[in-house]
């Protein structure tokens with residue numbers, strides 16, 4: 452069954468067409484990556500699918516609900532980590548996550564916070580003001596917030612940005628494990644290596660339209676990179692020896 456389906460999803464901002472008729476299906480349990488260059492419409496797609504913005508044209512279904520007519524049902528069923536969002540600077544991670552847990556009506560909030568803090572290794576700063584946290588620590592707190600209520604589907608805009616290589620590996624394991632339990636992830640990224648290594652399904656988007664839909668497990672990272680560059684209008688690189 453599809454966790455997400457879009458038909459001709461379109462969004463214009465005045466003269467600018469951010470999304471130009473995106474038609475896409477993401478199956479339940481997929482670790483989906485929307486791969487595209489800067490300005491290709493990735494963030495806009497997430498904003499439309501999560502009910503933060505209305506489309507100019509077209510439609511979408513997210514875990515069986517229409518984000519335009521049933522935004523609350525969508526919001527309850529999903530987790531989201533938008534690009535460049537931080538916990539409030541004047542709260543500690545524990546306070547912020549407690550607030551999120553209460554809004555999300557999570558059982559055993561304290562236990563879940565402890566488990567996520569250990570898993571994402573920010574237990575040492577759980578009671579420090581967020582203003583003093585590193586960018587990577589703030590990113591991990593926001594990841595915990597997205598997963599705290601154990602949703603069926605999570606959207607993450609650029610999941611590994613700001614993380615050091617060791618933390619990137621740990622976050623990749625968290626994301627893979629989440630999908631192996633039957634949940635669905637919708638990532639947006641412009642990093643081909645992230646899509647190649649992590650995803651089970653990649654959609655390549657350019658100028659707001661889907662130009663390719665592939666399974667990266669069936670190709671090497673170099674092949675995905677060449678495919679990506681060819682699809683977004685450039686010349687493929689010379690294959691490395």
Ligand SMILES: Nc1ncnc2c1ncn2[C@@H]1O[C@H](COP(=O)(O)OP(=O)(O)OP(=O)(O)O)[C@@H](O)[C@H]1O
Pocket residue numbers: 464467468469470487488489490491492493494495496641
């Ligand atoms: N609120 C807005 N008003 C006007 N134009 C917008 C708005 N939001 C996005 N756009 C434009 O729509 C296009 C797609 O933007 P979007 O942020 O969805 O791309 P993206 O693929 O997420 O880019 P990046 O990888 O740089 O984050 C861009 O040309 C952008 O300038």
